Amino acid sequence: MQKRTVLGIWDGHDAGAALVTGDRLLFAINEERLTRRKLEVGFPACAIQACLDFAGLNPARVDLVAASTTDPAKTLTRLVPRLKEEYYLIRRRKLAPRGADPFKKAFKYRFTELAPNAASRALSRAWLKRRLGPLGLGAAPVAWVDHHFAHAAAAACCSGFAEALVVTLDGVGDGRCGSLWRFADGRLALIRALPARTSFGIFFEHVTNLMNMRELEDEGKVMALANYAYPIPDEENPLFAVIGADGLDVVSPHTSTAMFRELKKILWRYPSEQFAYMAQRVLERGAAALVAEALRRTGLKKIAAAGGVFSNIKLNMRLAGLPGVENVYIFPHMGDGGLAIGAAMAANLERNGVSAYALPHLYLGPDFSPADIAAALDSRLRRKDKGGQGNDRREASPEGMQPGGGVSPLSGGQEAAAVSWVLADGLRWRRSADAPAEAARLILSGEIVLWFRGRMEIGPRALGNRGILARPDSRDIKDRLNVVLKKRVWYQPFCPSMLAEDAPALIEATPAAIADNPFMTMAFRVRPERLPLMAGVINIDGTCRPQFVGDENPAYRDLLRHVRAALGYGVILNTSFNIHGEPLVCSPDEAVRMLVDSGIRYLFLDDWLMENLHAKMD
Numbered sequence: 001m002q003k004r005t006v007l008g009i010w011d012g013h014d015a016g017a018a019l020v021t022g023d024r025l026l027f028a029i030n031e032e033r034l035t036r037r038k039l040e041v042g043f044p045a046c047a048i049q050a051c052l053d054f055a056g057l058n059p060a061r062v063d064l065v066a067a068s069t070t071d072p073a074k075t076l077t078r079l080v081p082r083l084k085e086e087y088y089l090i091r092r093r094k095l096a097p098r099g100a101d102p103f104k105k106a107f108k109y110r111f112t113e114l115a116p117n118a119a120s121r122a123l124s125r126a127w128l129k130r131r132l133g134p135l136g137l138g139a140a141p142v143a144w145v146d147h148h149f150a151h152a153a154a155a156a157c158c159s160g161f162a163e164a165l166v167v168t169l170d171g172v173g174d175g176r177c178g179s180l181w182r183f184a185d186g187r188l189a190l191i192r193a194l195p196a197r198t199s200f201g202i203f204f205e206h207v208t209n210l211m212n213m214r215e216l217e218d219e220g221k222v223m224a225l226a227n228y229a230y231p232i233p234d235e236e237n238p239l240f241a242v243i244g245a246d247g248l249d250v251v252s253p254h255t256s257t258a259m260f261r262e263l264k265k266i267l268w269r270y271p272s273e274q275f276a277y278m279a280q281r282v283l284e285r286g287a288a289a290l291v292a293e294a295l296r297r298t299g300l301k302k303i304a305a306a307g308g309v310f311s312n313i314k315l316n317m318r319l320a321g322l323p324g325v326e327n328v329y330i331f332p333h334m335g336d337g338g339l340a341i342g343a344a345m346a347a348n349l350e351r352n353g354v355s356a357y358a359l360p361h362l363y364l365g366p367d368f369s370p371a372d373i374a375a376a377l378d379s380r381l382r383r384k385d386k387g388g389q390g391n392d393r394r395e396a397s398p399e400g401m402q403p404g405g406g407v408s409p410l411s412g413g414q415e416a417a418a419v420s421w422v423l424a425d426g427l428r429w430r431r432s433a434d435a436p437a438e439a440a441r442l443i444l445s446g447e448i449v450l451w452f453r454g455r456m457e458i459g460p461r462a463l464g465n466r467g468i469l470a471r472p473d474s475r476d477i478k479d480r481l482n483v484v485l486k487k488r489v490w491y492q493p494f495c496p497s498m499l500a501e502d503a504p505a506l507i508e509a510t511p512a513a514i515a516d517n518p519f520m521t522m523a524f525r526v527r528p529e530r531l532p533l534m535a536g537v538i539n540i541d542g543t544c545r546p547q548f549v550g551d552e553n554p555a556y557r558d559l560l561r562h563v564r565a566a567l568g569y570g571v572i573l574n575t576s577f578n579i580h581g582e583p584l585v586c587s588p589d590e591a592v593r594m595l596v597d598s599g600i601r602y603l604f605l606d607d608w609l610m611e612n613l614h615a616k617m618d
């Protein structure tokens with residue numbers, strides 16, 4: 001079969017682009033990583049260009065552009081981008097809403113529920129052609145893919161399963177809030193389309209919003225807060241009357257706007273954590289009942305899932321525990337940010353029959369050469385430090401000595417040897433002979449380390465190439481990270497990276513579960529005897545959301561092996577390399593800037609170690 005090159009694009013919430021050739025996903029990136037505006041909305045011009053640049057691809061060689069979602073609401077925001085921008089700013093609390101207009105809100109929800117029609121399809125098609133032209137893609141054929149088909153294709157084709165029930169659940173897209181499919185013989189057959197009017201995703205979005213958190217962004221906080229509630233018996237939980245599953249339908253007595261009002265009426269009677277608990281419970285039981293019924297009717301035993309609702313790792317854990325379920329695979333870029341990949345795979349499935357992709361890692365973003373890194377370092381030499389001195393100088397300073405005279409953990413207790421540092425702009429740096437070993441030593445000594453190496457990850461999680469790393473067993477470090485760096489709420493846990501072979505000793509998981517979900521998409525229960533070792537990376541309910549590291553990232557694996565030599569197990573805290581409100585860092589320049597802005601002391605840029613001399617040692 002001739003390998004066709006498909007460029008997938010998504011121009012909504014968390015816009016992005018992806019490049020597929022034959023059965024390989026070559027490159028993918030979200031626009032936010034390039035514009036530096038978190039969860040960027042709009043046409044992903046930078047991401048498309050990055051796809052072409054990475055592959056050295058002449059736009060004329062793109063065989064097909066695949067895009068998704070042509071419903072009237074999406075089409076309207078394409079034609080009037082101001083609407084999308086305004087919603088983006090209000091949602092992210094950058095702009096105050098102009099008065100509470102219930103009619104406007106009701107209209108918005110009802111409008112977003114409408115399915116595509118001939119006019120919306122034609123208008124979206126014409127709009128996209130105009131936007132593709134300046135990128136040299138004006139002549140490329142365009143395939144439009146249904147929103148939930150795109151989610152489903154990504155889950156099915158990356159699952160590695162020959163046969164599975166494929167489930168998508170999200171807020172809304174193309175008139176649906178979800179779908180159920182049978183994936184077999186390399187084909188996806190629709191079992192049930194779930195109308196947008198009654199949506200588990202919108203339900204949880206309302207809950208998030210009512211708790212004064214940002215919908216489409218803070219749903220994980222609701223899930224985390226739920227763990228701090230006194231359990232309420234299900235019979236006393238009034239939210240079960242708001243939404244649920246009946247057979248293969250999602251049912252509610254309310255429209256989506258009436259549901260908001262109903263939830264508001266219930267909210268005032270309960271403390272926040274109680275409300276979060278009740279909502280989480282309804283989501284878990286409702287979605288699990290829907291999936292269980294679909295499994296019963298189809299006789300299938302494997303589940304592949306995508307859509308924003310499956311960012312809820314507690315729900316995912318519940319699905320894995322359903323009787324008779326053999327495997328569960330959650331597509332790791334499950335939200336709309338993964339739709340560029342999904343659209344490309346859906347079109348490649350339909351047109352070229354490609355139904356399986358190996359996805360051994362998610363390092364699918366840009367790479368930076370040693371010359372790029374050297375340039376980022378050299379740019380610091382041209383800056384002035386705070387004292388106004390020029391920095392065009394290089395100095396040697398003895399390894400192990402701090403400017404204040406203390407002994408740096410860099411010495412590692414070894415004999416201080418004269419190592420040549422480059423000093424400039426309040427920073428100093430040198431090559432590390434063994435970056436994984438040196439990083440592990442710093443981490444074990446209680447330091448927080450910024451770790452930048454190789455191609456950037458796609459998706460919502462840092463997976464070992466753009467990470468903030470620390471010991472797994474320290475609540476102090478966790479609190480410091482939460483408050484100072486991440487400005488996260490105290491109840492939101494951090495996650496561990498662990499060697500895949502050490503996972504069975506740390507958590508309760510079958511080999512299949514470890515193999516199916518290595519990318520922080522599933523909650524697992526920590527073994528009671530390992531709770532102290534993982535004190536900084538567990539939820540209060542004793543679960544965690546781990547990354548399992550195999551052979552896909554040798555340097556990161558090496559680091560974990562050094563940690564194992566000291567702690568007995570290869571496990572560390574790993575959180576995304578960004579500061580509050582910013583996307584994951586992409587380039588070496590951004591990494592250095594964050595070292596300076598964050599007040600953290602150590603950054604590894606590939607094999608370079610950089611130290612921020614202005615960092616506070618606490």
Ligand SMILES: [Fe+2]
Pocket residue numbers: 147151170171172173307308335336
């Ligand atoms: Fe979606």
